[in-house]
Amino acid sequence: MPSEYAEVQVRPGGEDDLASLTDLYNHYVRETAITFDTSPFTPEERRPWLLSHPVDGPYRLMVATDGGPRRILGYATSSPFRPKPAYATSVETTVYVAPDAGRRGIGTLLYKALFEALSDEGLHRAYAGIAQPNDASTRLHERFGFRHVGTYREVGRKFDRWWDVAWYEKEL
Structure with missing residues (x-):
């Protein structure tokens, strides 16, 4: 990893991160179909x-x-996969990396920390x-053992075009 990222720290997110996390996410809302x-x-x-x-x-x-108090380079989450009780042992995971921090291993660091945190949660599958x-x-997902299980064709419409979503799963 380049020396400028030698001080990267991964930790649980909290209330003090809300504004920075919102700014990072809004970049992807405005600029991408991610x-x-x-x-x-x-x-x-x-x-x-x-x-x-x-x-x-x-x-x-x-x-x-x-290493600074508010400079968020990225974040990873696990969220409910579906709201019905039988899905409780499955989670959906995602990673967002700041546009100027891509291709530096930040996503890998985040997913490593996320999956370590989830290892004792009694979960069965992760989906992305x-x-x-x-x-x-x-x-990134394939590096962490996710495998492609299907693609929803033209499931989303943004920026006046249709987008496919490929679904991946990982055993936990």
Whole structure:
């Protein structure tokens, strides 16, 4: 990893991170089809999302920082896969990396910390939906043992075009 990232720290996210996390996510809302949200959020609108990721899991939020108090390089989450009780042992995972921090191993550090945190949660499977094309995300997920299980064709519409979502799963 380049020396500028030698001080990267990964830790659970918290209330003090809300504004920075919202800014990072809003970049992807405005500029990409990686998320299917179409309108940017205020920090207050994102607060319920933040609060749905308590430190004691199984729905976690891990953030990577450059060692400074607020410079968020990226985050990874586990969230409920579906709301019905029989899905409780499955989670959906995701990673977002700051646009200027890509291709430096931040996603790998985040997923490593996330899966370590989830290892004692009694979970059975993790799922990830990847809007296509997204080779970097596909490579990251495959590196962590996810395998492709199917693709929803033209399931999302953003920026006046249709987007496919490839679904991946990983045994926990």
